[in-house]
Amino acid sequence: MKKIAFILAVLLIASSFMLMGCADRSSILKVYNWQDYIDEDLLEGFEDYYEETYGEKINLKYTTFETNESMYTNIKRSKMDYDLVIPSEYMAEKMYKKGLTQPIDYTNIPNLYKALEYSVDGETRLDPTLQALYADKAEYFLPYMWGTIGILYNKDLLREQDVSLLEDDSALNTWQEKNEIDLEAESAQGLWVLDENNQNIVTNWKGMWSKDYNYSIYMKNSIRDSYAAAAIYANYDELSQYIGQDNHAEMVDKFMNDASDQNIDKVEQALKAQKKPLKGYEVDNGKDEMVQGNVAMLLAWSGDAVWCMWENESLGYYVPKEGSNIWADGFVIPKYAKNKLAAERFINYLFMQNVDDPWGEESDYGDHGFILMDTIGYTSSLMDVQERYYDVFLEEYLYTEEGLMANALVILDTLFPSDEVKSRSAVMKDFGDRQEDVLKMWSRVLVS
Amino acid sequence: MKLNFKMARKQFAIPYIVFLLAFVVFPLILVLVYAFLNEDGGFTLSNFAVIFSDGTILVFLKSFLIALITVTVCLLIGYPIAYILSQRKYGFPRIIIFLFVLPMWVNFLLRTLSIKFLFEYIGIQMGYFTVIFGLVYDFIPFMILPIYTILRSMDRSLIEASQDLGASPNKVFLKTIVPLSIPGIISGALMVFMPSMSTLAISDILSNNKIKLFGNFIDLWFTYDSWNIGSAMSLILLLMIGLSMWITNKFSSGTTVRGELW
Amino acid sequence: MVKKILARSFIILMLFIMYMPIFFLMVLSFTESKAFGVWTGFSFNLYIELFQNEAILQAVANTVIIGLSAAAIATVVGTISAVGIYSMKKASKTFVNGINQVTILNADIVTASALLLLIATLSIPKGYGTLLLAHIVICTPYVVLSVMPKLSSLDPNLYEAALDLGASPTKALFKVMIPQLIPGMITGFVLALTLSIDDFVISNYTNGGVETISTFVYKDAARAGLTPSLRALSTIIFVAVLSVLIAINIYSNKKSKRSDREAVE
Numbered sequence: 001m002k003k004i005a006f007i008l009a010v011l012l013i014a015s016s017f018m019l020m021g022c023a024d025r026s027s028i029l030k031v032y033n034w035q036d037y038i039d040e041d042l043l044e045g046f047e048d049y050y051e052e053t054y055g056e057k058i059n060l061k062y063t064t065f066e067t068n069e070s071m072y073t074n075i076k077r078s079k080m081d082y083d084l085v086i087p088s089e090y091m092a093e094k095m096y097k098k099g100l101t102q103p104i105d106y107t108n109i110p111n112l113y114k115a116l117e118y119s120v121d122g123e124t125r126l127d128p129t130l131q132a133l134y135a136d137k138a139e140y141f142l143p144y145m146w147g148t149i150g151i152l153y154n155k156d157l158l159r160e161q162d163v164s165l166l167e168d169d170s171a172l173n174t175w176q177e178k179n180e181i182d183l184e185a186e187s188a189q190g191l192w193v194l195d196e197n198n199q200n201i202v203t204n205w206k207g208m209w210s211k212d213y214n215y216s217i218y219m220k221n222s223i224r225d226s227y228a229a230a231a232i233y234a235n236y237d238e239l240s241q242y243i244g245q246d247n248h249a250e251m252v253d254k255f256m257n258d259a260s261d262q263n264i265d266k267v268e269q270a271l272k273a274q275k276k277p278l279k280g281y282e283v284d285n286g287k288d289e290m291v292q293g294n295v296a297m298l299l300a301w302s303g304d305a306v307w308c309m310w311e312n313e314s315l316g317y318y319v320p321k322e323g324s325n326i327w328a329d330g331f332v333i334p335k336y337a338k339n340k341l342a343a344e345r346f347i348n349y350l351f352m353q354n355v356d357d358p359w360g361e362e363s364d365y366g367d368h369g370f371i372l373m374d375t376i377g378y379t380s381s382l383m384d385v386q387e388r389y390y391d392v393f394l395e396e397y398l399y400t401e402e403g404l405m406a407n408a409l410v411i412l413d414t415l416f417p418s419d420e421v422k423s424r425s426a427v428m429k430d431f432g433d434r435q436e437d438v439l440k441m442w443s444r445v446l447v448s
Numbered sequence: 449m450k451l452n453f454k455m456a457r458k459q460f461a462i463p464y465i466v467f468l469l470a471f472v473v474f475p476l477i478l479v480l481v482y483a484f485l486n487e488d489g490g491f492t493l494s495n496f497a498v499i500f501s502d503g504t505i506l507v508f509l510k511s512f513l514i515a516l517i518t519v520t521v522c523l524l525i526g527y528p529i530a531y532i533l534s535q536r537k538y539g540f541p542r543i544i545i546f547l548f549v550l551p552m553w554v555n556f557l558l559r560t561l562s563i564k565f566l567f568e569y570i571g572i573q574m575g576y577f578t579v580i581f582g583l584v585y586d587f588i589p590f591m592i593l594p595i596y597t598i599l600r601s602m603d604r605s606l607i608e609a610s611q612d613l614g615a616s617p618n619k620v621f622l623k624t625i626v627p628l629s630i631p632g633i634i635s636g637a638l639m640v641f642m643p644s645m646s647t648l649a650i651s652d653i654l655s656n657n658k659i660k661l662f663g664n665f666i667d668l669w670f671t672y673d674s675w676n677i678g679s680a681m682s683l684i685l686l687l688m689i690g691l692s693m694w695i696t697n698k699f700s701s702g703t704t705v706r707g708e709l710w
Numbered sequence: 711m712v713k714k715i716l717a718r719s720f721i722i723l724m725l726f727i728m729y730m731p732i733f734f735l736m737v738l739s740f741t742e743s744k745a746f747g748v749w750t751g752f753s754f755n756l757y758i759e760l761f762q763n764e765a766i767l768q769a770v771a772n773t774v775i776i777g778l779s780a781a782a783i784a785t786v787v788g789t790i791s792a793v794g795i796y797s798m799k800k801a802s803k804t805f806v807n808g809i810n811q812v813t814i815l816n817a818d819i820v821t822a823s824a825l826l827l828l829i830a831t832l833s834i835p836k837g838y839g840t841l842l843l844a845h846i847v848i849c850t851p852y853v854v855l856s857v858m859p860k861l862s863s864l865d866p867n868l869y870e871a872a873l874d875l876g877a878s879p880t881k882a883l884f885k886v887m888i889p890q891l892i893p894g895m896i897t898g899f900v901l902a903l904t905l906s907i908d909d910f911v912i913s914n915y916t917n918g919g920v921e922t923i924s925t926f927v928y929k930d931a932a933r934a935g936l937t938p939s940l941r942a943l944s945t946i947i948f949v950a951v952l953s954v955l956i957a958i959n960i961y962s963n964k965k966s967k968r969s970d971r972e973a974v975e
Contacts, residue, residue, distance in 0.1 A: 063919050066929065073673050074918075077830040215573055221657045223672075280574060280656020285931065288744075436498075439672055444503035446660040446668075447510060460883070461794025461806065464787055464850070468809050471847045475824035476812070482827060529724055532717045539714075540721065543959050547725060553951040554732065556908050557927040558944045562731035569734075585728070638815065646817030648911055649928060663819045663911075670823055670915075679827070682820045689815050693808070 025081075028059045029342040032071060032082040034329065035064040037145070039375040042368060046349055049365070050342070058342055066283075067222070075100055081336040084343035089134060090224065092141040092332045094430040101140040102333045108344035111351035112142075114384075125351070125369075125382040130328055133427055142347065143381035145373075146328035147302030148417055148425055149225060150319040153202045154312075157296040159212065162201040204240075204320045205233035208297055209270070214277045216296040218289070221281035223442050224428060225325075227267055229299055230274075231256050232323045234266035239322045243424070252323035253426035259434035264441050271445040290315060301327070302414050303378030309414070310397065313406045317414045319421045326417075326425035328381065351382065358388060379415055390416060476686065482679035495680035504665065504681070511662035514576075515644035518583040519591075522640050523633065525584070526591035530632075531625075534599035545596055549589045556586055560653050567654075574656045582654040583644050591636035598632035599625070638692050646685055732948055739941035760939040760946075769926035770943070772838075773907055776922065780845035781902035787846075788853025788902075789895050793887060795854065796861040807858075813851045821848060822915035829916065836918025844916040845906045852905060853898030860894035 043062055050058040065071040068091035074080045076098065087095065095101050106112065114123045124131065130143045201207040208217055208229065219226050232239060235255040242248040255263070279295055286298045291311045300308070305317040331347050333340055352368040360366020369385035380386055393415065398408040405411070413421075431438050486492040498504060532538050533545050551559060560582050567578055602625070610624040646663040660668070662685070669678035739757070743750040760766060795806050813821060825844050834840060864887065872882035888895075910924035917925055923943075930937050 067671070069671050069673065073671070074836070076673065077675070078836060079833050080835065218656075275658065278658065280658050282656065435672070436674060436677075439668070439674065440498060440501060440503060443507070443660075443665055443668060444501075446658075446664070447503050447507040458794055458797050460790045461798065464791030464794070464854075465806060467787070467847075467850075468806070471825070471828070471843070472809060472813055475828040476820075478827040478831060479820070479824050525724065528720060532721055537714075538717050540718075543955075544721065544725075546955050546959065548728065550951060550955055551728060551732065552908070553904060554944065554948050555923050555927065557910060557924050557931070558735070558940065558947070559731065561927070561931050562735040562944065566731045566734050585731075642815060642817055646819050648819060653931065663817065666819050666823065667911075670826065675823075675827070678823060682823050685817045685820050689812065689817070689820075693811060693815060 025338050027057055028061060029084070029339050029346060030061045030063070030082045031343070031346060032063055032065055032074075032085040034086060035066070037064075037086065037329070037376055037378075038062070039368075039371055042350070042371065045365075046346065049349060050345065054345065060346075075334050075336065079336050081338050082334055083337040083339045084346060085332050085334055086144055086329050087332055088428070089137065089141060089143075089328050089330065090428040090430045092137060092330060094432075095332060095334070096137070096140050097430065097432070100335045102335060102337060102340060103139050104142055104331070104333055104347075105340070105344055108341065109142075109348045109351065111348045111353055125353075125384055127381055127383045127386065129326075129422055130381050133326065134328065134330070141330045141332055143328040143330040144350075145303070145376065145378040146326070146381055147379055148319050148414075148421060149228065149299065149301055149325040149327065150305070150317055150414075151202045151205075151207055152290055152298040152300035152305045152308060152315060152317050153207070154290060154293060154296050154314055155316055156293065156314045157213075157216065158201065162207075202297065202316070202318045202320075204322050205229055205236065207320075208299060209233060209274050210297075211277055213296045215279045216294075217277070218279050218282045218286040218295055218298045219274070220299050221283045223438065225299060226271065226281070227438060227442075228256050228325045228428060230267045230270040231258065231263060232320070234263075234270040236322055243321055248323070248424050249422075249426050252424060253429075256323065256325065256426055257429040259431050259438055261437070264434075264437055268441045268445060271442075272448050275445065275448060301378075302417070303376070306411055306415050307377050309407050309411045310405075316407055316410045319417070319425065321424060324421075324425050325428055326422065327428060330381070379417075386416060479679045479682050479686070482676050483683045485676055487676065492676075495677045498677050499680050499684065507660065507662055507665050508684070511645050514580060514583070514661065515641050517580055518587065518644040519637050519640050521580065521584045522588045522591040523637065526588050526636065527595055527633070530592045530595035530599055534596050545592075548592055552589050557649060557653075560586065560650050564653055574654055574658070576655075576659065578654040579651050579659055582650045583647060586650060587640040587643060590639040594635040594639070595629055595632040598629050602628055634696065638696060642689065642692065645688070732944070735941050736945040736948065739945045742938075744938055756939045756942040757946075760942040763937070763939055765921070766926060766937075766939065766943060769921040769923050772841075772920055773922040773924075776842055776845055777903050777906040779842060780849050780906045781899050783846050784849035784853045784902045785895055785899045788850045788898055789857050789888065789891060790883070791850075792854045792857040792861060792891075793883060796858060810851045810854050813848060814855065818848075818909070818911040822912040825912065826915045836916060838920050841913060841917045841920050841922075844912050845909065848909065848912060849902035849906055852901045853895070856898035856901060857891055857894040860891050864890055 043060065046060050047058055050056065065074070068087050071085055071087060072091055072095065075082065075085070075095070092101070112124055112126065114125055126143065127146070130146055134141060134143060201210060208219065210217070219229070232252065232255060239251060239255060242251045282289075282298075284304075286295070286300075287304055287308050289295050290298050290300075290308045293312065293314070300317065302317065305315075309315045309317060331343075333343050337343060350368050350372065352365050354360060354363055354365060354367040357363045358367035358370040360371070367385065367388075369380050369382045370389060373380040373385055373389050374392075380389070390412075394408070394412065398405050398411060417425075483495055484491055484493070486494060529548065533540050533548075563582055563585060564574070564578070567574070572578065606628065607620060607624055610620050615623065645661070646666075647661060648663040648667055651659050651661045651664060662681070666678050666681045666685075669675070669681065738749075740752055740754070741749050742753040742755045795803055795810075798806065822844075825840075825847065828834075829836060829840055868886050868890075869882055872886045873879065877885065908924065909922075910928060913922050914925050914928070921929075927940060930940065
């Protein structure tokens, strides 16, 4: 008897654990996002906003993931019923191909369109570059934050011969005209800008493969990003011919996303050659090491680079001139979502506009895109947010007590990539059924 | 009506047997099944093609070697420690053995990270030395404990007998004590070898992700949704466990010395 | 004499190497600087930060709760099951013992992936439940293993006597056998607790977002090179464990002194 009671008790406890979250599902919204990719106050305000606006109660369950891959596995294998996820575009593409997405109903996201015309035919606030780049994915993918990949470097740790060219300020005059920065002020002296025509070590991917910086270079522990950098590096001779040409981005796309046996082989050779003097493969702890001045170069995403450069004025960022990657993380509504409407309304909430009072100091809500960009530190997908944030960023963050930060212009260039940078950057594609071969290559590199 | 003595007690195990079947045997069968399936659920041997590719064989050998080195170092350092602490003549109070086991209760990740930071502070670069150091550091209590236990409870009369027969202290040690402590050594070696071979976090942390071992590879395949290949690799480790269980049975007549502190 | 000195120095050296990293971390928990190894003056700030860090505190709470629960359940189930297994016929006994050993000897990545396959196949949502279940799975075999040796040194007559006096088998189990098994149960409980608290890989694969100390530290270290307040946590853990150790030692010394005294009387 006691035995049976015991078994029943255990089963009861176990099942109660599993049923614990099974309240009325239609009033729950499950959002799955990257870490540090939202503003906490906005999250807190969502439930009240929802009830006020739609007259329904909503329970927001916000969880985070570390990598695109772990998010994908959870949804595909464990069929977890997240209502909204925010993957990178290549992962969104993969999910779509595997039938794991649902079409987004844009009529539920009026805030995506310009304030004056709240209708689907109204003009979108989305950055035209992103619009163009992700037009083919628009059905299931809506960009949230975007940026580039490039080399984050520490000026002080580069050798003299590699650094001397950095002091070339011939581009400063155009900047001055463009941004009306007071360069006469003493504090503005010594501002450095990278002249894109020089052969400086960090202006192409060869910098990351330099043998002169033993134990001072970090690559990423992510297959996709390391593959992209290595693929472009390995095809330098071909790609450099297209610099400045109209079809440069197209060619970068071709070589970066090429997962043929031939290209995989080239990438393998490159990665193996790079491995020995490398300090390691990192995901996030490299940022700290850059800021502390421990390493010379790091493969970085632009948002991370901005954060680092702001903490340490000796740091700079460059998108290699033979080609690099432009990326976006965006909203996707997964197949097993149970509350699609609430998910779309959540997106709408994140795109809340407030033209006059972006910080929301005197109104109920500020401009959420603006607040998000400020909190997260990456570049918003919304054009008007970018434009408005540029001035704020320049005046409030880049001017310190001592004047304009030394690497101010580089930081601005990173957060708001120029057309030139965009023209040499391509979007990552899903490897599809070549993924296994890429993984095998990566494992061969890792064991070497 | 009195139940048969043995019958009544046997029933106590039934819930646990069911539990074991459901949560140990069945999952392992799943691993076996997945290893022979491909993405779409059809039977295939292609997962094993990956296993026998040069990358995987290499990492297996590397991990095996590193585990072997770790066991050896643990033995070379751990045996003396266990021996000295077990012999009254050296006068160490019982609490000292606890001191060698104490770090086990501080989370191993925190310990491993503290090693990393200490090395970086001193200026030693992350690499094979640091990985092996970290493995030894983490697993040496598993070597010390079983040997200590068996040495402490060793039959004194056997030692005295060999001394009476005129053997020098060295000979006594080598020919009597060491052979008698072999069950402890085997136990310790096994408990150090398996986790060393399949380590994941320690190799990552203490090599800045540059040195990937067999455990990392399994993790890699599972992370990138190639569960079939990952299962196939897990199967290999499972076979090794079967092998080590067989060895254990052969050498220590069925009893494992796990080490007791009280 | 020389031998003794050498032996002593060796042990002290080993202890020194063993504790150096921990002490390093502990000392640096009393300064504020984010950069590692830099001393910016004595400060309790990291401890204050630690207790304000909800994520870390939640992870610690989860670890403790899951650890104690899993260890407790494992001890109860394991002990009763050990009794059952012990009284099985040789063939089935060996078989069950074999399966029991599998989990113990198994690489944790294999156990983790096996459980992951189970969870995914049955479409069980990952979370607190799966995490607790996983810990019970890995802990119980150790309890069984710890209790079994004690069973062979039991006096079976006591059990028979209880039955003769009219007790049901279950009552006899609880009132007669179990008290004799307590040392094994304690060993098992402690082992289970240690295992659960220290587990990383299996927790990582089955937690579905519920953080334990291990998963939190791994994520954190991978991200930002160890939040400084984790140094404070390490110190607290170490001091706590050390205190427990000293307490046990004092207790067992008192006990042996008492039994010595009783023996004399």
